[in-house]
Each structure stands twice: as structure tokens, then as C-alpha cells.
Amino acid sequence: MVGHAFMGAAHSQAWRVAPHFFDLPVRPVMSVLCGRDTERTAAAAERLGWAESTSDWKSVLERDDVHVVDICTPGDTHAEIAIAALEAGKHVLCEKPMANSVAEAVAMAEAAARAAERGVRAMVGFSYRRVPALSLARDLVAQGRLGRIHHVRAQYLQDWIVDPAAPLSWRLDKEKAGSGALGDIGAHIVDATQFILGDTIREVTGTLQTFVSERPLASAHSGLSGTAATGQTGPVTVDDAALFLARFAGGAVGSFEATRFANGRKNALRIEVNGSAGSLAFDLEDMNVLQFFDGTEDPAVAGYRRILVTEPGHPYVDAWWPAGHGLGYEHAFTHQAVDFVRAVAEGTDPAPSFADGLQVQCVLAAVEESAGTRTWQQV
Amino acid sequence: MVGHAFMGAAHSQAWRVAPHFFDLPVRPVMSVLCGRDTERTAAAAERLGWAESTSDWKSVLERDDVHVVDICTPGDTHAEIAIAALEAGKHVLCEKPMANSVAEAVAMAEAAARAAERGVRAMVGFSYRRVPALSLARDLVAQGRLGRIHHVRAQYLQDWIVDPAAPLSWRLDKEKAGSGALGDIGAHIVDATQFILGDTIREVTGTLQTFVSERPLASAHSGLSGTAATGQTGPVTVDDAALFLARFAGGAVGSFEATRFANGRKNALRIEVNGSAGSLAFDLEDMNVLQFFDGTEDPAVAGYRRILVTEPGHPYVDAWWPAGHGLGYEHAFTHQAVDFVRAVAEGTDPAPSFADGLQVQCVLAAVEESAGTRTWQQV
Amino acid sequence: MVGHAFMGAAHSQAWRVAPHFFDLPVRPVMSVLCGRDTERTAAAAERLGWAESTSDWKSVLERDDVHVVDICTPGDTHAEIAIAALEAGKHVLCEKPMANSVAEAVAMAEAAARAAERGVRAMVGFSYRRVPALSLARDLVAQGRLGRIHHVRAQYLQDWIVDPAAPLSWRLDKEKAGSGALGDIGAHIVDATQFILGDTIREVTGTLQTFVSERPLASAHSGLSGTAATGQTGPVTVDDAALFLARFAGGAVGSFEATRFANGRKNALRIEVNGSAGSLAFDLEDMNVLQFFDGTEDPAVAGYRRILVTEPGHPYVDAWWPAGHGLGYEHAFTHQAVDFVRAVAEGTDPAPSFADGLQVQCVLAAVEESAGTRTWQQV
Amino acid sequence: MVGHAFMGAAHSQAWRVAPHFFDLPVRPVMSVLCGRDTERTAAAAERLGWAESTSDWKSVLERDDVHVVDICTPGDTHAEIAIAALEAGKHVLCEKPMANSVAEAVAMAEAAARAAERGVRAMVGFSYRRVPALSLARDLVAQGRLGRIHHVRAQYLQDWIVDPAAPLSWRLDKEKAGSGALGDIGAHIVDATQFILGDTIREVTGTLQTFVSERPLASAHSGLSGTAATGQTGPVTVDDAALFLARFAGGAVGSFEATRFANGRKNALRIEVNGSAGSLAFDLEDMNVLQFFDGTEDPAVAGYRRILVTEPGHPYVDAWWPAGHGLGYEHAFTHQAVDFVRAVAEGTDPAPSFADGLQVQCVLAAVEESAGTRTWQQV
Ligand SMILES: NC(=O)C1=CN([C@@H]2O[C@H](COP(=O)(O)OP(=O)(O)OC[C@H]3O[C@@H](n4cnc5c(N)ncnc54)[C@H](O)[C@@H]3O)[C@@H](O)[C@H]2O)C=CC1
Ligand SMILES: NC(=O)C1=CN([C@@H]2O[C@H](COP(=O)(O)OP(=O)(O)OC[C@H]3O[C@@H](n4cnc5c(N)ncnc54)[C@H](O)[C@@H]3O)[C@@H](O)[C@H]2O)C=CC1
Numbered sequence A, B, C, D: 001m002v003g004h005a006f007m008g009a010a011h012s013q014a015w016r017v018a019p020h021f022f023d024l025p026v027r028p029v030m031s032v033l034c035g036r037d038t039e040r041t042a043a044a045a046e047r048l049g050w051a052e053s054t055s056d057w058k059s060v061l062e063r064d065d066v067h068v069v070d071i072c073t074p075g076d077t078h079a080e081i082a083i084a085a086l087e088a089g090k091h092v093l094c095e096k097p098m099a100n101s102v103a104e105a106v107a108m109a110e111a112a113a114r115a116a117e118r119g120v121r122a123m124v125g126f127s128y129r130r131v132p133a134l135s136l137a138r139d140l141v142a143q144g145r146l147g148r149i150h151h152v153r154a155q156y157l158q159d160w161i162v163d164p165a166a167p168l169s170w171r172l173d174k175e176k177a178g179s180g181a182l183g184d185i186g187a188h189i190v191d192a193t194q195f196i197l198g199d200t201i202r203e204v205t206g207t208l209q210t211f212v213s214e215r216p217l218a219s220a221h222s223g224l225s226g227t228a229a230t231g232q233t234g235p236v237t238v239d240d241a242a243l244f245l246a247r248f249a250g251g252a253v254g255s256f257e258a259t260r261f262a263n264g265r266k267n268a269l270r271i272e273v274n275g276s277a278g279s280l281a282f283d284l285e286d287m288n289v290l291q292f293f294d295g296t297e298d299p300a301v302a303g304y305r306r307i308l309v310t311e312p313g314h315p316y317v318d319a320w321w322p323a324g325h326g327l328g329y330e331h332a333f334t335h336q337a338v339d340f341v342r343a344v345a346e347g348t349d350p351a352p353s354f355a356d357g358l359q360v361q362c363v364l365a366a367v368e369e370s371a372g373t374r375t376w377q378q379v
């Protein structure tokens, strides 16, 4: 595994926990953790439960006892590491957004296609697909319970930099992150809605906004927080918010918004889908719940149902606790690890594939393009 | 109509509005308003839209052009006025709680029975029965959608006297009010749950509590508010909160609570019913909604449904606005007036009858009794 | 008053009820109701409580005893009636959208400006401004409780024509209605957000969508419902849904959506505003509630507060019931009538003025324009 | 650890995960798993991650390398194992309810007191104390943010045996379980409310109810589910529901209900507390949220706040994810393990102690007693 901060911890937990709740065809071994700094990486390996650590990820690709490379670093490093790993014959699980540009993503998708021919697998970490409520949403759409889809409404609302004194972390640096809210959290709602609909976005028009353009330099950071070093500031080179309208291939219209300035919304990935036969609504801040409206019911008793997605039979749920005992944020990563291991062991392609990751990248690029040209852009 | 403050205004609105939204067999005429003070009553008649006013309600009973007496005064006056009105051949709509004691209620029920023989009708103002969501709740239970009823959970939570400086209004005076939270708002949940279940409470055990036993004397009051006169205080002679457990004739167990000390709950009449086939939940603070759980559904998509009780076909709703356009507090009084007028015109007995009012009074008395004896009491 | 169906009933209720709850400087008299059909109008006058009726609205303008003309007809008639009324010296309350085109709206605003010089007043019926929760929202923004505004998110979601068998009412006919969801309900969210922010939309990019392009002809209709005549169909000439992005003069970015295809949403006018110091959220399906996030609080206890906008001191609320006793849909019309009467009596200009109505019309036109050109349009 | 089904899995997860997220003074080693059946226990040890397994828990008490005994078996075994373990000098973490009778609980509390003198610690597994939202609730009460406490309203609502065909598991057998809903889930709300208030229940009156008295025999079971063997049935010897009223030493009145027949409520542990200065509300089905009403605020903006208890600084939360990334059911067990290990390492008494467990047992016994005598009982 490369990277050992926020996602590093989430993925470590997934590898650690998965075999104790799910039947896995092979048992993952947490062998080597990679970072940039030898000492900090060693400490992280100890804390996160990895047997060894190194500051040289390339050396790991030469080891025969390593079969999987799990990439948990900022976006600017994904392409290089992923392509090298695939070429070295390692299965790759790569965090989202898959890349910082379409060009990188194309190269990665090509590498993945080549690798697949040799039985080497690649997957992108759009973890929210594995939140049981969103898996159930996809199932209901696939079963036709919503009919023809008319509307998609998707927002990913956070507020961690609404304070102008929040420091310049790598997420605010275009070099590292590729884009701001757009690629970081906008990518999730693009993937999640396409996944739920089983459809793709065909064209978009959007706008990007940076509300605070200069911030204190960060002295240290991890996850979403950070500590501001005194005195100096630097420019924010990414968007604070991205809004766009979209049209799906299948005829649905969509409204999307990703922002880090929605005061009071901490992690509100919200999705609504309206179809001719029914509707769905989801909010990650209440992640064990899926709201479902069945439009075919007697209107006298019809209404949005609060389905607690913890019943036996609900996706992934059987492995855990009895009905009503909710799951948390990191469970989706465990499910992701399980599906990845199973696909690799069965010799099938895990989803979302690098081709899916590329397609999302194209949507993001089209949004950026449209924000510049101020017109609709084909994906 | 007797009484012209809170309920006086609500009932006036009902009489005024009902004929414009509902087809009524006869058109109510708002003729005489009665109060204690000549001047204040005249001003109220002007404001509330009554043709005349008087400070002598007895004189009104002699008038041939008055057919209905609507009693909106504190409980200590209900028995006297209602019995006299019924004996004078006037149909009576009397506010709840019907009386301040079982003895009074018995006399009233007897008077109503005698009057009914002469085609003179009597009804108690348990207005919440006519909130569309609660009417729908009753219908669903009657249709068997909940199966056998196991549980009732009913609370009426307010907070208007949580401040010890809130003045001593008539509602805190046993002479006037009979009891405190128990009769004022506890009566509503007793009636509403019995109405929804189509069942009666057979035995209870309860406790009463007065948290603030001495309060400033009120200089003036109306509705739930009032102004404190400076200096003097007086004793609170009623309960601030009443809690009791109950067993229904049909086998359900119930938990009841009425309080004026639930900080932050303004008018939270909340009812939950759990049956073998489904469940219901209601909260008056979101009065256009009924939550319904259909336990016979596929567990994969089962969940409490938020039914917006504003659809064509829902009780009383057709008379008003299109779906989704909510009703307010006073609409229940309009529905009550409509049902009363229709029953009177059709020569049938309106519900809840004075016999129903007596039965509720017996439940309240049993709660008070059990609070003293500290044992269960039969109703 | 002209028009006697849905809005006719709502406005009649407002005129009827207002003087009994609010102190008005003059007492409105419900004199003449105008319609197209003599008989149906006479029946409506009886039902809605108007003294007289006529099928010739022009004749009414000549009467000295009529001081106010209240226009409750479809949009294609607003300009003609309003301008004639203003020129006849009648104060005008005109339903929204003010007109079916910018040209009409310009003429109306000019007529209103001329009339104002003679002390004759004009107002547009954006009734939701008078929902207490939205008035409170405006007050909180004006007081600076939200700081600098970053985001507006506004949706007006209905579902009354999601069924392709729903008939072609006038609302689906461009000749009569001007546009579809855009002008009918989109106009409300444009006005409401601009009202709350005290700011105006400067540019937009949007898209319109008609999901069902052919529908059964209607034999009769009223409000949102209707009856389908057998056999024949006709083309839907307006949008079923309108989505657009917006930029406000003050720097906020907005996302707007108006649709009649949001299955299960009956009347969900939802608005969220995020500012540097706090946020607001509102949903008309729970209209007595305003959600408020105070971003200046200790994070340990910060959270969206569910304010029940029924407290003494809340806008318009004192006139009604004690805390926690909710208002319904039509109360906003009563408040509108009250504010209109007071402005007229005081000789001040009521808001929203015809100039405001024109500005909203310009936003709607820019959205339509952008949907054609597929680029951003200045308002 | 003894017991390897539902709680066995939850506790195993806790021991496994705790050291990777929290700094622990000593690192727990998962050495021996005990069960009744050699083979099934060995399989469980493999799955749950224990180094060894045995069907003889007594043998484990003799091992020097075992320092902690974690008891995850049904209640009838707690006293014997716990007392033996404490006497053997092992620290004990024992699941709730601590025992099946007051007599057993007294013996356990005495054993714990004796052990404490030798530095051997004992703790009861009232895990919900460690849900961050409930820890925060306790903190707010302790800080005086609620003022004087007037009301407690606590319900633990489940529905897993509403179906009469659900089999007779050990939880429905008085021999094994001691009582039904009362001890299983009623114990949690007794502990949680006393914990939050920092107060104890002084007297109670209650009632017990068994709705389905005969059920199919179970062939196998685990957690809350089970498989019914064909044909035979047996008697349910415990309560399906327990309701009681309570008075706390500090003057608050409480209403409690524990049931397995609340159709549609899967794991609804709901607690409301109303005080003179504010109120709290919690529902385990939305476990990352605490509702808080601050009664000292300006009424114009006061309302129940939905605090997402995932902020830095909230109890236990810093160890996990950024704000808004929710925790799940099992996290409380991890927190419990952390607090237990820290207390043991620091040589302090962990809470809840066996004395606390005994006190809860006395409350449960008083409820049972009152259900028989039909009068209030002192605890
Ligand atoms: N699936 C999901 O929901 C989420 C995905 N992510 C994605 O995960 C990735 C990592 O994000 P976080 O863990 O939040 O960031 P972070 O800032 O918490 O951690 C980044 C880690 O990468 C390491 N690193 C940075 N550059 C490196 C390099 N050149 N070589 C080796 N190690 C390097 C850092 O030392 C650190 O350990 C990003 O692509 C992000 O978009 C992040 C959060 C949630
Ligand atoms: N159905 C419901 O939801 C509600 C029912 N009520 C019931 O309505 C009744 C009146 O309560 P409110 O209107 O809230 O009280 P209030 O204090 O607002 O008004 C009481 C009115 O009765 C008049 N009054 C008092 N004594 C009188 C007498 N001896 N003779 C003639 N008039 C007298 C007063 O002048 C005043 O107009 C009570 O029985 C109360 O329980 C009250 C509120 C809600």
C-alpha cells in the first residue's frame, strides 16, 4: 500500500477486517507500507499494522510476495504508480479520482487493458458504490422499480474550508490534486449516479468558483485537516465549488453540485433520482438509510419510505450485525476490498474499472471545459 | 358561542370558513357571542365576526333564532352551560375536557341522552380527531392494515410553563381547570388513541408531578400566554406533568405522557401504534404527515413511509387545496364544525358524544386515583 | 376579483379571514367576482362569498365602489386586465408569474409606475414571501447571521403530471401559460431566493425538458387536476422541467430546478442558503419549519436547528395561535392581503412590486434564451 | 473470551481494531476463545482471529498468559464465570445484563470488590455509553446545559419476534436469559439514562407483557435470528415487552419501554431528556446524531439542533475519520475495549463497574416485582 494518512488508514482497516466477516477465497496479508519519509512511514506501518515499510515504492514492485498494490496517495502520483505496478504484474486498487488529467487516465486505462490480457486486474476506489444503501439503490433501478429515469439531483456538500484561515493543503493545489471540489468530491457523485442509473453522462454545462483565493500555508496536514504555519499565505489554485447540469445518454437530466463551502454540511453526499414509477433519495450523513417512493402504490398510503438498509438480504449486510445495527463510513472500504479480492481470485474484472475511471475523468474534464467556454460540452 | 379567547377565535374561524369549502345542508349564522364582561365581549364580537354580544349566556337560551350553543370557556363552566342549553333544546358543541369531574360528566352525559330523545345533539370538542392524518390513522387501523394492536405510545409535550416566572393562569388553578396537563392535553391523547384504535382503556397506573409549585399571579391572560402582575405569587394547584401506563380492552398496552415541561417541544402530540401487521407514527408538530410501516411488505424495501396526508381522497382534504399544500392547526376545527352541522342536520348523533366525553373523564379520574393509591385502577 | 378556481378560492379565503386576525386600517369588502361564464361565475360567487358576479371584468373597472382588482386568472390575461385596472385607478394585486413575456411585463411595470404617481398601487402575488419561515429566512440574512452568501440551492418539485395520462390543462399550453414548470413554479424560487438574499440574479445557464410531449385533451380543469376527455390528444407546448445555474450580483452561485416530474414530491419548494457565517434550509412540505445552522457556535454543539416558526415574535405569527400550532398553505395569502391593504392605506408601494415582477420575468426569459443558445445569458 | 456468536464477533472486532486507532498502554493479544463445542469453537477462533480455542473455560483461568476474561455468553453463565475469573486474578469484562438475578449480581459485585483490593478490575458491557452521541449527552448534562432535569423518556424498540413463527431462542427462555425485553434491552435504557443524568432510579411501577406465548422450537440460533425446527413448539417464559414509570433520586420522572414488538423499529434505542435549561434527544437508528435544544437561546432562532457527533473534540471521534464520516454499531465496543484497557493499565476502576451492574439489576427486579404486586416498588 502506498500512502498512509486518511485513505491509508481506511484501506488498512479494510484489509484487516475483511477476512473476519467475509469468506474470502484468499487471505490478504498486509505486507509493505510505502511512503516518502522513512521514519514516518515506519511509524505508520506499526500503527496501521503493516509488517514492513519502505520509502521506495518502486522496490516493492520487484517483490514476488506482493500481489496487490493499493494506491492511497494524492492524484498526481496515481498514473505513475498504477502503470508501473500493472506492468510489473501487480493487481492495482487505485484511489479516486483516478488521475489528474484525461491524458493520464487514458494511459492508465490502456495499461489496465493490457494487464487484463495477462490476468492482472485494476479497480478504482469509488468506495461509495459499496455503501449498502447505494448498492440497493442501483438494484432497485436495475429491477425497474423506478421506471424510466427523469431526474437526477446530486450534491456533495462539505464545509471544511469555509473558514478563510483554513490552511493550504495539497487538496487546494492544482499540481497535486488536479482540481478542487470537482475532482475530490464531484468525482464521487458522477460515479455514484452513473452507477445507480446504469447510464452515462453525455453532456454538461457547469461553473467553477473559488471563494477564498489566498490562504495560509500549511505546516502539516492529513486527511481534511491541517495546521497553519504562521505568517505566509499562498494562492488557492483549484475550485472551492463546482456546479453543473448534465444530460444522460438515457434521457435523464441532472443537476450536480460539489462544494466545500456548504456551512454545516459535513459530508452530505446527497442523491435523488426520480423516475416514472418511483423515486429514491439518499444522504451520506444518514448512511444506513435509503428513501424510496413507490409511485405505483395506492396514493392514500404512498410516501417516501425510510428503508433502514440493515436487513438480512440487503447488499453486504448479512456479514455484519442483526437488523438495525448500523454500519459506518469505513465499512464501504471493507466491501470494496472484498469485491476486489473476489474478482482477482475469480479472474474477473472488478468494477469500477480503469475504463470507468477514465469515463468519470472525461466528465470532469468536460465540466472544466464548459466552465471556461461557458457552453455545453460533450463528454 | 360562549367564550371568546383562544378557542373562541378557533371556533369562530371554523364557523366562518366551513360553508365556503364544504357543502353544508344548513348555513351557520354567527349570531351571539357570550362573555363575562360586556365591553370586552362586544369588542370580541366585532373582531371575531359575531352579529351580537351579551354577558348573559342564559338569556341566549331563550332565543328561538339560536339553535346551537358552542362552549369555549374553561372546564368549570361546561356542565352548567351544556346542561342548561340541552334542556333548552339547543344542540351543544362543548370544548374538552368535557368536565372537571366524573360527577359533572355523568350529569352531562345524562342530559345529552335525554336531549337525544328529542333530537337535540351534543358533541365534545376533541378536535384532533379531525386532523386528516389522524383520521387516516383510524381508517388504516379499521381496515386491518395494522393487524392486532400490541402497543400504543402517546405523548403530548409542551413547554409553555417551563419558565418558573410564567404566571398563574386559570389552567394552573384546580378550581377552574379540574387538573393540569392531565385534563388539558392528556385528555387529547386519551381520546385520540381510543379513537384510532376503536378501543377503550380498561386500566391505568400513573403519576402526577408539579415541578414549580408557586408562581406569580397573572394580571391578564388568554390562550396559553399571560402577563405576570408584579410581586405576588400563588400556589399551583394542578399537575405540570402526568404519566401513565394503560391496558386497552383489546389487549394493547400503552404508555402515555402529558407535560408542559418538555423544553423545546411546543405542541408535540405524538402517537405511535404498533400492530402485528404494521405501525403508525404521528407528530402534531408536522401535522400533515402520517408515518406508516407496512409489515407485510418485502423487507428489502419496507420502511416507515412519510405519507403527506394532502392527497385527493384523504379525509377532509378534497375540500381544500391540491396535493402537497398543507393544512394548519385551525382546519381541524372547521372539519369539526362541518361534521357537527351535518350530524345535526341529518338527525344523527355526532361523535365524540358526551358518552365518549364521560368515558375519557373516567380514564383521567382513574389516573388521578392511581397517582394517589400508587396502584393500578380500573376505568 | 377575476378568476374563481384555485387562486380564486385562496384569495377569497384571504380577504374573508384577514380582518378577523389582523388589525387593518380599512376593511375589505368582497364585492364583485368576475369570470368568463355567467352561470359558473354566479355559482362561484355564492360559494366563495362574493356579493355580486359578472362575466365582464371591464364593467367592474367603471364602478366607483370597487377600489382593488385582484387578478387570479392564467398568465395570458394578466397584462390586459392589470393595465386597464391601473389606468382606471384601481389598486391591483396580480398573480404570478406577472406576465407571459418580458414585453408584457415591461408594459405592466410602466403602467404601475404611472399609476404610482397617482397613488394607485400594484403588487405581484409571490405569496411564499409571506410564509413565516421564509420571512424569517430573509430577516436572518438581512441581520448578517449568514455572513457573506456563497451558495443558493433552490428546487420546486412537484409530480402532478408524471402520469402520461394526465390531461392537457392550460398550464401545459404555451399560449395560456407562457411556459411550463419554469414560469409556474420556477418563478417562485427565483423570487423567493432573491427576496431572501436581498440580491438579484445576474446571469444564468439552463435547460428545459419536456418528458411527455403529447397528452389527452382536458374536458374540464381547475387548480392542478383535471379530467381527460376520451380519445383525442394534443401537444404539450411547454417545459415539464427547467434546470439552471445562476450567479447573483453579490457573488453567490445558485442551482435551480423546477419540475413537475419529481415522483413523490407533492409541493417541495426547497431552498438552502450557505453563507460564511451560517446556513438555512427550508421545505414547503414542512412549511412551519426553518432549519438554521449557526456557524459561529462552538462546533461541539453546532448543528442545523429545526426552528418551529410559530413563536411569538416570528413574522405574522402573533396574529394566530400559540407556539407550536402550525399554519397552512393559505395563510400566506392572508398575510399577502394584509400587507397589500396596509400599503395601499398607508400610501406606500407594496412589495413585490411590478418592477420586481418584471425582473423575475427577465430571469425566466434569460433561462429560456440560454436553453436555446446553450450558453450563459445576462439577465 | 467466552462466547463466539453475536457479541463474540463484536468483541473480537473491538480487540482487533482498538490498537490501530487508539494509543493503548498495553497491546491486547487475542489468545484463547472458549465455547461449548470443540469443533464449532475452533472454527470460530479461526474466523474471529483468536490464536487458540477450547471448550473448557475453566482451564483458561489457570493460564498465566491470560490477563483478561471477556464474557460474551448468555446471562445464566455470567456469575459463575465472572466470579471464578476474578478469583483467579483475571480482569473481567462481562456482557450485560450482568446477571439473571439480584442474588447473582450481589455475589458478582462482592467478588469484584474483593478483586479490586488486589488490583483486579471488573466492568459491565453497557456498550452504548460509548456511542459518541450518548457520551456527549452525558457531558452536556454534567456541564449543566440542561439545568435541572424534569423528564426522561426512554424506549428500546425492536421487532424481531413480531412474527409468531419466529423460533424460541435462548432469549425467550427465562432459565437462560433471566427475563425478556426487560433484561435484554430494558437494561440498556436503564443504564444509559442513569449514565446520562448522573443519577439513579429510586422507584418504579411497571408491567410486563407476553404477546405470543408459544413458539416453534429453534434448531439453531445466533444473535437475534434463528431457524425454526419443524413441528414442535414450546412456551415463551419471558416478557415480550416491559413498560415502566420511574422516579429518579434527583427529582426527574421517567417513562421507559422495552419491546420486541414495535413493528418497523429495528433497533430504536431512543432517549429524550428535558431539563429546565434545555433538552436532548437520541435515536440509535441514527446513531451519529444528537438532538440538542438550548432553552436559553433567543426563541426566534431556538430549535432542536441536529448535532452530527463526528467533530474533532467529540468523545472518541478524533481517533477515527474527518467530520461527517459516521461510525457504526461496533465502534462502541472498540471504545469500551479502549477504556477498559486504559483503566486496567492505569490501575483505576473502569465504569460501569459491577456495583453499577448490580444497581441496574435492582431496577430490573423492582420492575418485575411491581408488575406482580401492581404497585410502585423502591429500588
Ligand atoms: N474513496 C474516498 O472516499 C476517498 C478517496 N480519497 C483519495 O485518496 C487519495 C489520498 O487522499 P488522502 O488519504 O485523503 O490524503 P492524505 O493527505 O491524508 O494522505 C496522503 C498520503 O499520501 C502520501 N504521499 C503523498 N505523496 C506521495 C508520494 N509522492 N509518494 C508516496 N506517498 C505519498 C502522504 O505521505 C500521505 O500518507 C486521494 O487520491 C484522494 O482523492 C481521499 C479521501 C476519501
Ligand atoms: N380542542 C382543543 O384543542 C382545545 C381546547 N381547549 C378548551 O377550550 C376551553 C377554553 O380554553 P381557551 O379558549 O384556551 O381559554 P382562554 O383562556 O383563551 O379563553 C377562555 C374564555 O372563556 C371566557 N370565560 C371564562 N369564564 C367564563 C364564564 N364563567 N362565563 C363566560 N365566559 C367565561 C373568558 O372570558 C375567555 O373568553 C377549555 O375547556 C379548554 O380546555 C383549549 C385549547 C385547545
Ligand SMILES: NC(=O)C1=CN([C@@H]2O[C@H](COP(=O)(O)OP(=O)(O)OC[C@H]3O[C@@H](n4cnc5c(N)ncnc54)[C@H](O)[C@@H]3O)[C@@H](O)[C@H]2O)C=CC1
Pocket: C002, C003, C004, C005, C006, C007, C008, C034, C035, C036, C072, C073, C074, C075, C077, C095, C096, C097, C125, C126, C127, C128, C184, C221, C222, C223, C224
Ligand atoms: N401564488 C401562487 O402560489 C399560485 C399562483 N397561481 C397563479 O394564479 C393564476 C391562476 O391560476 P389557478 O387559479 O391555479 O388556475 P385555475 O385554472 O384554477 O383558475 C383560473 C381561473 O381563471 C378563469 N379565467 C381563465 N381565463 C379567463 C379570462 N380570460 N377571463 C376571466 N377569467 C378567466 C377561469 O375561469 C378560472 O376561474 C395563474 O397566474 C397562476 O400562475 C396559481 C397557483 C398558485
Ligand SMILES: NC(=O)C1=CN([C@@H]2O[C@H](COP(=O)(O)OP(=O)(O)OC[C@H]3O[C@@H](n4cnc5c(N)ncnc54)[C@H](O)[C@@H]3O)[C@@H](O)[C@H]2O)C=CC1
Pocket: D002, D003, D004, D005, D006, D007, D008, D034, D035, D036, D072, D073, D074, D075, D077, D095, D096, D097, D125, D126, D127, D128, D184, D221, D222, D223, D224
Ligand atoms: N452490549 C450489547 O449491546 C449486547 C449485549 N449482549 C449480551 O451478550 C451476551 C451474549 O449474547 P449474544 O452474543 O447475542 O448471544 P448469541 O446467542 O449470539 O451467542 C452466545 C454465545 O455463547 C455461547 N455459550 C452459550 N452458553 C455457553 C456456556 N455455557 N459456555 C460457553 N459458551 C456458551 C454460545 O455458544 C454462543 O457462542 C448476553 O449476555 C447478551 O445479553 C448481546 C447483544 C448486544
